Amino acid sequence: xxELDRSELIEYFIAEAEDYVNTLSGGIQQLAAxxxxxxxxxxxxxxxxxxxxxxxxxxxxxxRNISHKMEDVLEELKDKKLYPTQPVLELLSYLLxxxxxxxxxxxxxxxxxxxxxxxxITKTDELLKKAQESQANIPGIKQKSEHTVSASETALPTAxxxxxxxxxxxxxxxxxxxxxxxxxxxxxxxxxxxxxxxxIGEITIMKNxxxxxxxxxxxxxxxxxxxxxxxxxxxxxxxxxxxxxLPANVKYVDPLLSEFGELEFDRxxxxxxxxxxxxxxxxxxxxxxxxxxxxxxxxxxxxxxxGNMLTMLRYDITEMxxxxxxRLFQRFVRPIKDLAGEAGKNVDLKILxxxxxIDKIIFEKLFEPLMHIIRNAVAHxxxxxxxxxxxxxxxxxxxxxxxxxxxxxxxxxxIDDGKGIDTEKLVKEAVSRNxxxxxxxxxxxxxxxxxxxxxxxxxxxxxxxxxxxxxxxAVSSKISDLSGTIEINASDQGTTFKIRxxxxxxxxxxxxxxxxxxxxxxxxxxxxxxxxxxxSSEAIGSEASTINYRGKTIQSKYFSELFGIPKSPTDTTMxxxxxxxxxxxxVAIIVDKVIAQEETIIKPMNEFLSGLYIYSGATISGDGTxxxxxxxxxxxxxxxxxxxxxxxVMEKPDTGVILVVDDSLSIRKYAxxxxxxxxxxxxxxxxxxxxxxxxxxxxxxxxxxxxxxMPLMHGYELMAKIKENPRxxxxxxxxxxxxxxxxxxxKAISAGASDFLVKPFDENTLSDILKKHFQLTI
Amino acid sequence: xxxxxxxxxxxxxxxxxxxxxxxxxxxxxPVDTVREIIEISRIFPIPMAPDYIFGxxxxxxxxxxxxxDLSKIHPTGEPLYTNAKLVVVNAGKENIGFLSETxxxxxxxxxxxxxxxxxxxxxxxxxxxxxxxxxxRT
Numbered sequence: 001x002x003e004l005d006r007s008e009l010i011e012y013f014i015a016e017a018e019d020y021v022n023t024l025s026g027g028i029q030q031l032a033a034x035x036x037x038x039x040x041x042x043x044x045x046x047x048x049x050x051x052x053x054x055x056x057x058x059x060x061x062x063x064r065n066i067s068h069k070m071e072d073v074l075e076e077l078k079d080k081k082l083y084p085t086q087p088v089l090e091l092l093s094y095l096l097x098x099x100x101x102x103x104x105x106x107x108x109x110x111x112x113x114x115x116x117x118x119x120x121i122t123k124t125d126e127l128l129k130k131a132q133e134s135q136a137n138i139p140g141i142k143q144k145s146e147h148t149v150s151a152s153e154t155a156l157p158t159a160x161x162x163x164x165x166x167x168x169x170x171x172x173x174x175x176x177x178x179x180x181x182x183x184x185x186x187x188x189x190x191x192x193x194x195x196x197x198x199x200i201g202e203i204t205i206m207k208n209x210x211x212x213x214x215x216x217x218x219x220x221x222x223x224x225x226x227x228x229x230x231x232x233x234x235x236x237x238x239x240x241x242x243x244x245x246l247p248a249n250v251k252y253v254d255p256l257l258s259e260f261g262e263l264e265f266d267r268x269x270x271x272x273x274x275x276x277x278x279x280x281x282x283x284x285x286x287x288x289x290x291x292x293x294x295x296x297x298x299x300x301x302x303x304x305x306x307g308n309m310l311t312m313l314r315y316d317i318t319e320m321x322x323x324x325x326x327r328l329f330q331r332f333v334r335p336i337k338d339l340a341g342e343a344g345k346n347v348d349l350k351i352l353x354x355x356x357x358i359d360k361i362i363f364e365k366l367f368e369p370l371m372h373i374i375r376n377a378v379a380h381x382x383x384x385x386x387x388x389x390x391x392x393x394x395x396x397x398x399x400x401x402x403x404x405x406x407x408x409x410x411x412x413x414x415i416d417d418g419k420g421i422d423t424e425k426l427v428k429e430a431v432s433r434n435x436x437x438x439x440x441x442x443x444x445x446x447x448x449x450x451x452x453x454x455x456x457x458x459x460x461x462x463x464x465x466x467x468x469x470x471x472x473x474a475v476s477s478k479i480s481d482l483s484g485t486i487e488i489n490a491s492d493q494g495t496t497f498k499i500r501x502x503x504x505x506x507x508x509x510x511x512x513x514x515x516x517x518x519x520x521x522x523x524x525x526x527x528x529x530x531x532x533x534x535x536s537s538e539a540i541g542s543e544a545s546t547i548n549y550r551g552k553t554i555q556s557k558y559f560s561e562l563f564g565i566p567k568s569p570t571d572t573t574m575x576x577x578x579x580x581x582x583x584x585x586x587v588a589i590i591v592d593k594v595i596a597q598e599e600t601i602i603k604p605m606n607e608f609l610s611g612l613y614i615y616s617g618a619t620i621s622g623d624g625t626x627x628x629x630x631x632x633x634x635x636x637x638x639x640x641x642x643x644x645x646x647x648x649v650m651e652k653p654d655t656g657v658i659l660v661v662d663d664s665l666s667i668r669k670y671a672x673x674x675x676x677x678x679x680x681x682x683x684x685x686x687x688x689x690x691x692x693x694x695x696x697x698x699x700x701x702x703x704x705x706x707x708x709x710m711p712l713m714h715g716y717e718l719m720a721k722i723k724e725n726p727r728x729x730x731x732x733x734x735x736x737x738x739x740x741x742x743x744x745x746x747k748a749i750s751a752g753a754s755d756f757l758v759k760p761f762d763e764n765t766l767s768d769i770l771k772k773h774f775q776l777t778i
Numbered sequence: 779x780x781x782x783x784x785x786x787x788x789x790x791x792x793x794x795x796x797x798x799x800x801x802x803x804x805x806x807x808p809v810d811t812v813r814e815i816i817e818i819s820r821i822f823p824i825p826m827a828p829d830y831i832f833g834x835x836x837x838x839x840x841x842x843x844x845x846x847d848l849s850k851i852h853p854t855g856e857p858l859y860t861n862a863k864l865v866v867v868n869a870g871k872e873n874i875g876f877l878s879e880t881x882x883x884x885x886x887x888x889x890x891x892x893x894x895x896x897x898x899x900x901x902x903x904x905x906x907x908x909x910x911x912x913x914x915r916t
Contacts (some may be wrong), residue, residue: 205840518823562825562826606844606873607871608869609824609827609831609844609868610907611826611829611909612826612910613910614826618834620842624820625820626822626842628824628825673855677853722856
């Protein structure tokens, strides 16, 4: 069945078998301790069964046959045809011991010891017969008490087994289980690895933070160094200047010195000594600073070393999560055989590159989509032998599963030599569903990619084997969820699916780009090429835009536009088109700047934000910045489809635009928040003149709220100007003032104010006034 | 029997809430839903998120959680987030954070006292979970 390296398979087998053996030996001991409790016999039966299957794959027929015997006995126990009496348990232990010995031999690199098989089987049959006979003699009613008795009997030797090795061997404890196999494998919870990676991510961020802090400290040290030098210079100057020009009237405290004349002795007064001291201290500081600099130099190197070690650690831990894809391919062997058998087809399965490693998480998620493609290939792709012979193809159909590493990605190919895909049927279906016009001309490639359109199928009725239609679009979306791409090639000579998937989810190679002044990432494996495009290019900014890529027209989108930021026509900076592969189609995302390529840990989006599906995840950069990973496939989903997913958020109805004029900032703020809460748009001005300017430029204002006393232009003047202007004269004006006198109110009303409010105003009164003007319930 | 019940009722333990403030309003969270309260050093914008999501905050373990601004959902008056804290809550397997102007404090009430401003985290999560990109945000 192909090129799976047997020795590696054996390693897996040993690791796997250890589990089953442990389950079995633990279970048999448990049975011995409590024969009444046979609830876990089911588990034991399954363990024996799986062990048998695993042994069969690596062709360890003796282990397979002995496990099979074990399975038989356990099945009878399970079905209550046999009871876990001592002879039965002894038999099971005997079988398990033999299996252990066989596996031990294999683990030591020796071939399977097939000699013992006949002996073991014969002995088993004998023991089994005996056990059955002895149980047949027990009348049904007595059975229970019999078992209770034997339970207490058998429990004793087990409890005393430790000091008596001969006794212990009966319960499969002849060798310490912990050192049973010599293989170097342990089993470990993947989630723990995830936690470790998280920690490493955090340490990495901390390390980068540390490096940044070190730089800051170095700058501070430089400043101190510089200041110290200045101080030293000043002190030296000072000392030079005054050292020998001491005032004559200085009284020397030391009577000894007073005997000397001016030039006879270098006299040191307090000042002199002080300057000398200062010099010394400054020198000391400089000295200390220079050793600090040395420290930082080496510290920097050491932190960087930590960085390197972290990277290595991250790689190693990531590696722990990697599995050989061969193990995944193995899971298809059986279903393919069964499927081919049912359909009466003869299929030869080839497996290539099974040692290619892939992240455990991806591994699990690949099973379903691959299974789907494989089912399709066997059920619909490969013809029956008769049909094949008519077409002149070899009688036996061939299906190849291959994997190989391609940079940071893994390329998986599923190749069959069947009849390919009926593209005409796809086109017909697409036309009948109005997805295509009847006269649309498609290239062969485009026709093929219709298979990824939800609901389109080549088979008229869905069958049991493969759902069809919906399936391929689901496959494509599953692959895209894994940041992978899928391509299809088909002719009447066969179909090839190419799936490119990142080999690890933990560390992803991604391209960092900048758009709308923010950094985003696109995983490198979907990127075909990055090309520079002319700023004047029509591709940028238009709705249904395209660019020319290697002689082909491909769909493009200006990334910032997604956020409602259209490209400014005056923007003349060079843009970049990131050409991506999505479901067998190339598209270009136009970005402002390509920054770097980096290896990063991508976390899935927070569930709360998962509706923002143009992002497939988030990552934290070295300096702690959160950046989102863009899923190019979703960027190109039709705008209409995206719009259907409008969030439920209350889009605030715009009740009206109000201009608030007041020289007091707090009143402006207070009025704004009061009005905005009631869904008004608020524009503010701090005096009449500013308000007038705004009114002249802005047609949308529905109402004005103004103070009376303001600098530059007061409220009365503002009102007069508004009433003079025919365009503005209709606007209602609410006067808001601290002047409560009727004189002011009368003057304001006569100047054109529709309402008069005295500060501090009552919110309800203002609400009522607004209701009046906007005829609504607020 | 009824009397016994009543007596038992009066001895029911008080319910403790975490109280935090946004604008002029106080919100309450059942204390067991609060995972931690963190200082926010930086909040990062999330393009296309609805306006009640203030931004993204990195959490331990490299995860990123949304910081929710309740003033965009409830009338609270203008919030003052200059020294905002993030109240991180457990919602199922996920975590989300609410911005708070102040360090939250604990209060206990008898369970029969109706409380105002109580947030049911799971319900909130379901109601306000982002259902799709928010286009044309100004």
